Amino acid sequence: MYTREQLIALVQDHTATHETYPFNKTNSHETIIWTVMKHTASNKITAMIFEREAVLYLTLKLTPDHVDEMIKTRGITRAYHMNKRHWITIAVNDTEATKQEMLGMLAESERLTKQ
Numbered sequence: 371m372y373t374r375e376q377l378i379a380l381v382q383d384h385t386a387t388h389e390t391y392p393f394n395k396t397n398s399h400e401t402i403i404w405t406v407m408k409h410t411a412s413n414k415i416t417a418m419i420f421e422r423e424a425v426l427y428l429t430l431k432l433t434p435d436h437v438d439e440m441i442k443t444r445g446i447t448r449a450y451h452m453n454k455r456h457w458i459t460i461a462v463n464d465t466e467a468t469k470q471e472m473l474g475m476l477a478e479s480e481r482l483t484k485q
Contacts, residue, residue, distance in 0.1 A: 371463050372462050374419060374426060377419050377462060378407075378419060381417050381419070381476060382407070385407065385416055385417070386410045387409055388407070389406075389407060391404065406418050411484060414483040414484075416476075416479050416483045417429065418452075425461055426462045427459050427460065427462065428472070429449045429459045429460075430458055430475050430478070430479040431456050431478075432457070432458055432478055432479065432482070433456075433482070436478065437454075440475070443466050444466040445461040445466060446461075447459050456482075460472065
């Protein structure tokens, strides 16, 4: 089981990213806190971390073929707030994906957002 802080640390430990909070405006009605991990070289979004209804989520960019493959795994869906052809959302603590698979997808997301 991961906490939000542990998941942020995991992403930072395995990618060249920095933490940002661009969607959390003080006057927003949004109650979800979005942690956006941006690639240090390109400043593109590599990963997004958020909690909704006590479920911790990680959103990553994958190749379209890999997205099609991974959405067959329990706990992984097309990212509803991103391009569904390229992005997935993982229910981190409620998925059949292993830590190694998540790290592989994280590396792929970093590679795809590097430039």
